[in-house]
Amino acid sequence: MSYRPTIVAFLCNWCAYTGADLAGTSRLRYAPNIRIIRVMCSGRIEPTFILKAFQQGADGVLICGCHPGDCHYQEGNYKCLRRFKLIQKYVDQMGIEKDRLQLEWISASEGRQFAELVNNMTKTLLILGPSKIKSSLEVEHLKQ
Amino acid sequence: MEEPRIGVYICWCGTNIAKMVDVEAVSAEVGKLPHVVLAKNYKYMCSDPGQELIVKDIHGHQLNRVVVAACSPRIHELTFRKAVEKAGINPYLFEMANIREQDSWVHTDRTEATSKAIDLVVAAIRRVQFHEPLQKRSVNVDPATLIIGGGISGMVAALEIANAGKKVYLIEKTGRLGGHVIKFDLTFPHLSSARQMIRPILQRVENHPNIDVFLNTEIRDVTGYIGNFKTTIRINETESTELRFGNIIAAVGLKPFDPSKIEEYGYGKFPDVITSMEFEEMLGTGQVLTKYGKEPRNIAIIHCVGSRNKKYHEYCSRTCCMVALKFVHQIRASLPSANIFEIYADMRAYGKGHEEFYALTTHKQIIFLMYDQQERLPVISQADRNDNCNMVIRMNEKLSGESIEVPVDMVILMVNMEAHENVKEVVHAIGVSLCGNQFFIEKHPKLDPVATTTGGVYIVGTCQGPKDIPDSVSQARAAAARILATIATGSVAVEVTTASTNEKLCCGCQTCVKVCPYSAISYNEEKRSSEVNEVLCKGCGTCGSACPAGAITSKHFTDRQILAEIEGIMSMSFKGV
Numbered sequence A: 001m002s003y004r005p006t007i008v009a010f011l012c013n014w015c016a017y018t019g020a021d022l023a024g025t026s027r028l029r030y031a032p033n034i035r036i037i038r039v040m041c042s043g044r045i046e047p048t049f050i051l052k053a054f055q056q057g058a059d060g061v062l063i064c065g066c067h068p069g070d071c072h073y074q075e076g077n078y079k080c081l082r083r084f085k086l087i088q089k090y091v092d093q094m095g096i097e098k099d100r101l102q103l104e105w106i107s108a109s110e111g112r113q114f115a116e117l118v119n120n121m122t123k124t125l126l127i128l129g130p131s132k133i134k135s136s137l138e139v140e141h142l143k144q
Numbered sequence B: 001m002e003e004p005r006i007g008v009y010i011c012w013c014g015t016n017i018a019k020m021v022d023v024e025a026v027s028a029e030v031g032k033l034p035h036v037v038l039a040k041n042y043k044y045m046c047s048d049p050g051q052e053l054i055v056k057d058i059h060g061h062q063l064n065r066v067v068v069a070a071c072s073p074r075i076h077e078l079t080f081r082k083a084v085e086k087a088g089i090n091p092y093l094f095e096m097a098n099i100r101e102q103d104s105w106v107h108t109d110r111t112e113a114t115s116k117a118i119d120l121v122v123a124a125i126r127r128v129q130f131h132e133p134l135q136k137r138s139v140n141v142d143p144a145t146l147i148i149g150g151g152i153s154g155m156v157a158a159l160e161i162a163n164a165g166k167k168v169y170l171i172e173k174t175g176r177l178g179g180h181v182i183k184f185d186l187t188f189p190h191l192s193s194a195r196q197m198i199r200p201i202l203q204r205v206e207n208h209p210n211i212d213v214f215l216n217t218e219i220r221d222v223t224g225y226i227g228n229f230k231t232t233i234r235i236n237e238t239e240s241t242e243l244r245f246g247n248i249i250a251a252v253g254l255k256p257f258d259p260s261k262i263e264e265y266g267y268g269k270f271p272d273v274i275t276s277m278e279f280e281e282m283l284g285t286g287q288v289l290t291k292y293g294k295e296p297r298n299i300a301i302i303h304c305v306g307s308r309n310k311k312y313h314e315y316c317s318r319t320c321c322m323v324a325l326k327f328v329h330q331i332r333a334s335l336p337s338a339n340i341f342e343i344y345a346d347m348r349a350y351g352k353g354h355e356e357f358y359a360l361t362t363h364k365q366i367i368f369l370m371y372d373q374q375e376r377l378p379v380i381s382q383a384d385r386n387d388n389c390n391m392v393i394r395m396n397e398k399l400s401g402e403s404i405e406v407p408v409d410m411v412i413l414m415v416n417m418e419a420h421e422n423v424k425e426v427v428h429a430i431g432v433s434l435c436g437n438q439f440f441i442e443k444h445p446k447l448d449p450v451a452t453t454t455g456g457v458y459i460v461g462t463c464q465g466p467k468d469i470p471d472s473v474s475q476a477r478a479a480a481a482r483i484l485a486t487i488a489t490g491s492v493a494v495e496v497t498t499a500s501t502n503e504k505l506c507c508g509c510q511t512c513v514k515v516c517p518y519s520a521i522s523y524n525e526e527k528r529s530s531e532v533n534e535v536l537c538k539g540c541g542t543c544g545s546a547c548p549a550g551a552i553t554s555k556h557f558t559d560r561q562i563l564a565e566i567e568g569i570m571s572m573s574f575k576g577v
C-alpha cells in the first residue's frame, strides 16, 4: 500500500474550528487525510494528546487556535504556544521530526488558509515519509 | 457505570452528505462496534421526524447514549441535545460527528470521504462512552441592557427595551446620537424626510426615564457572562462609574469608504468630486452648487465606488443603487434642466418598492451608462479650457461597446459601506468574531442572525453587514425582543462544561491559579487544594492541561474523552502505512 500521511488535528472551537467549517461552507477542497478533534480552546491541548496521536500512528499533528490576541478566553493560545515550543523539543528528542508537529493560527474567516494549511502539511509529510515512531513502537511490542 | 447502549444516526442532509459519503456503508460498519445497539441513516436528522426517530429509539431500545453524524456541532449540537433530553437522557450523553463541513463538502473522493466519515463516527462512539451527565445550571439575569452605538439601530433597540420598563445604558462614541441617518436628507423609495423620521426617535431616547445616554464614551472592557456583565466607563477626566447589565447589543455601525484610494476618480484632487455622504449634507442645505458657487449643468453619479471590486471590497453595499436613484429625484427638483448621468455597473433593486422606484426614476430624463468593474473603471480628468464643462469622464460604455467622454461639473461617488477599522476593542470586550470583511459574525446566518456565539451578546444594524434602514430596524427590534424574553424569564441556562478539582489529587502547586484568565481558581489553604468558582469559569480548559497532578477535570472535555476520541479516529482506516 502506498504511503498516505495521516494528520490528527486539534482545533479550538471559536476560531480554528469555525474556520475549518467555513472551508466546508465555501466548498473548498483539501486533502482527505486529516481528522479534526474539537477542543474549546487551544489552551486545553495537552502534551498527552499530542503524544497519544503520534503513538497511535499519526504522521503529523496539527494544532490550530485563534490568532494572538483573539483567543475567546483571552490568552489560552499564548499558553498553547509556550507549551507547543516545549513539546516540539521533546518530540524531536524522541526522534519525531519537528515538522510533524505544527501550530498555526486560523481565524473564523480563514477557511481558505485552513485548506491551504492542510494541503501544505500533507506535502511536507509526504516528503518526510511515514513516522518512524510507528515502526519503533512495533519493535518495542515485539521485544516484550 | 451502567453498560453503554449507544444509538448512532447518520444524516444524509439531503444530498449534501449522501452524495459524497456512502451513508449505508457508514451505518453498516459502525453498527458492528461494541455497545452500539443500532446504527441508522436518515434523510434529515435535524427535521422533526429525524429527532422523533431518536426519541422513539431511546424509549424502544433503552438507549443511554446517542451519536449523530451530520453537520457541524456548531450548528445543531443544541438541537440534538434537546431531542435526547426530551427522551429523558441527560443532554451531555450525546456526541456529534461533523461529516458535512469537515468531510463531504471538502473532499471529492467518495471512498476517502466515506472512510473519513467512519473514522469520525467511531471516534464519537468511543468518546460518548466516557461522557458523564452534567447538571444544568442557571443564573439570574440582570434586567439592564448595554447598547453600544447610538445610531438608528441602537436607538430603536433602546426604545423597545425601555418602553417595556427595563433599563438601558446607551453608549455613543461621538458627541451626538443619530449615527449616519441623521445626516441624510430624504430616504428611498418613498422620498420621505430622514430627519423628520429620526428626530422624534432621538428626542424620545434622550428624554426616556429608562435610558441613560453616555456620549463621547467608549467601551474598553466588559467582564462577566450572560445575565451578569459589568463594565466601567469614564464619565469625565476624574470620574468613572460601574455599569451592570445582563445583555449587550452591539450597534456600532460602519463607515463610508475613502474613495481617495481609487486613483481614477481623483477624489481630493478635484473639488467637485464628492462622496454620496457629502452630497447628502449638501442637499440638507437646500442648494446644489459646485465649489465655485455655480449651479452644475452636468452631474454624474458613479456607482459601486469601492464595492464589488476585488481590489477594494468584493461585497455589494446594498443601498447605494437606490440612494443614487434617490439623488436623481432630488437633483431634478432643484435643477430641472441639468444633465444627469448614472454611471453604474449593475442596477440592484431587490427590495420592496425598489424596482418600481427604479422604473419611476428612468422617466426623469437621465442617461444611464454602464461600465465594467472588472475591466476598467471610468477615469475623471480636468476638462480643457474651451470645453464647456469642468471635468471629463472617459469610460468604456459596456452596452454600446464604445469609449465615450462625458462632460461633468460635479461627480457624486456612491461610496461603499465598510466596517470601522477600530472595532477591535469592542470585539474583544464583548467576545464576538469578525468575518473576512470585518463585519460581526452572527450565530447562524439564516436562523439566528442577531445573536452571536457569546451568550447574551447581540449584533444589530450595519456592523453585521451593509443594510438599509428597515433591515436595521428589524434587527434592532428582534434583538430587543430576544433580550426582553430572557429578562422576563428571569434566568438563563449557562454552560456547565466548567473545570473542577479533585482535592485528593491536588498537590497545591497553584499552577492553575496562575494560568486561569478569569481568576476563577483560588487556593484553599485549609483544604490544601485549589477550588474552581464555577460561575466565573468559562470552560476553556487551560487549567486542566496545565495541572501536573491531573487533579483538574475539564468537564465534557476530559482527558479520557479526548484520548478515546484519538483512539477512535486511529482505529479503523486511518493508520497510514
Ligand code: FES
Pocket: A012, A013, A014, A015, A016, A040, A041, A042, A043, A064, A065, A066, A070, A071, A072, A073, A075, A076, A077
Ligand atoms: S479559543 Fe481559540 S485559542 Fe483560545
